Amino acid sequence: MKIAVTRPPAKLNLFLELLGKRSDGFHEIDTVMVPIDLCDELKLWRTDDPGIELQVGWLPSIEIVAARLGVECGSPQADSLLSIPSGESNLVHRALTEFSKRLGVTGGFGCQLHKRIPAGAGMGGASSDAASALLAAATLCDVSLDSPFLWEIAASIGSDVPFFLGDPQGGSGGGAIRAARARGRGEKIEATPIQGTLNFVVVFPGASLSTPTVYGHSVVPDQPLSAESLVAALRSGDLAATQTSLSNRLAQSAKEILPRIDEILKTMWRFGMTACQLTGSGSACFAVVQSADEARHCANRLRSLLEPGAFVIDARSVSLPAGITIGDTK
DSSP states (O other): OOOEEEEEEEEEEEEEEEEEEESSSEEEEEEEEEEEEEEOOOEEEEESSEEEEEEEEEESSSHHHHHHHTTTTHHHHHHHHHHHOTTSSHHHHHHHHHHHHHOOSSSSSEEEEEEOTTTSSSSSSSHHHHHHHHHHHHHHHHHOOOOOHHHHHHHHHOGHHHGGGTTTTTSSOOOOOOEEETTTTTTTEEEOOOOOOOOEOOOOOOOOOOOOHHHTTTTOOSSOOOOOHHHHHHHHHHHHHHHHHEETHHHHHHHOOOHHHHHHHHHHHHHHHHHHEEEEEEEEEEEEEEEEEEEHHHHHHHHHHHHHSSSSEEEEEEOBBEEEEEESSS
8 A cells, every 4th residue: 555644844924914805704915934844744545435534643642742731631621722623624634525526536545644733823734734635645646746726726725725735836746935925815825035944933822713713803904014025034034134024913813812922922022032923813923033053942941931831842944845755554
């Protein structure tokens, strides 16, 4: 049995602005995203029986993750943070179902998904998993990885999903990207050059936020900010300009809904991480720092203060799309 193995990465929004409310209920946005090396693990194989068999777990274990977050396994709080659906509401399930329909795949797919990226954090874990599942399915079915219909499926199931497929104009496999500017509702992707590697400290505050709720409490500004200065800073490798160009229009609403976000951002600031921001609609916060050593040092200091009860990591920017390895055993 051939099995596709891949590691879907998380993302951070360095910039996010609301441009207007669309007739379909979504917001028109302008955002700049980077993938980071916090990754889930996904294994996919074909099955003789039709349908999708999806198994979901946590790494290194649900017990260890719950302990870091300061919750008891089986409690309502743990369930709200760590319960990941394995049925049709899971984006991996939806992506593989739609892939099978579009191609008329004989049989179905089996999938094992092991999570590290927290849910409801604004880090795109579910979207990244779905995109990687599409690329893995295409690999197993000998479908070109730059087939336009993969982006069509991605856009139909989630605004962030196309980003994780890579550059749609980049050739085979979607083309490698290290950052991207996304517009529309997030599905219109434009690769953004980036010099060097960005280093981050990321804090998930042990609580999830609903994307529709955060957007629903946000106000479209009369004069939206532009991402141009950030894009220019990334292109030139100007770290100081990158740090001062961070912005997220959803941050105020997220703080009002979950005041702990403001507490964490202020704590990061007090620890010397002055370039701090919310990612996506939250709840995770991040800081852009000078080096990998500084990221590790700051993360260790924050970890001693915030864990258990939060999830603190040091991270760095990586490339998309995630690589796929084919093996012969499950």
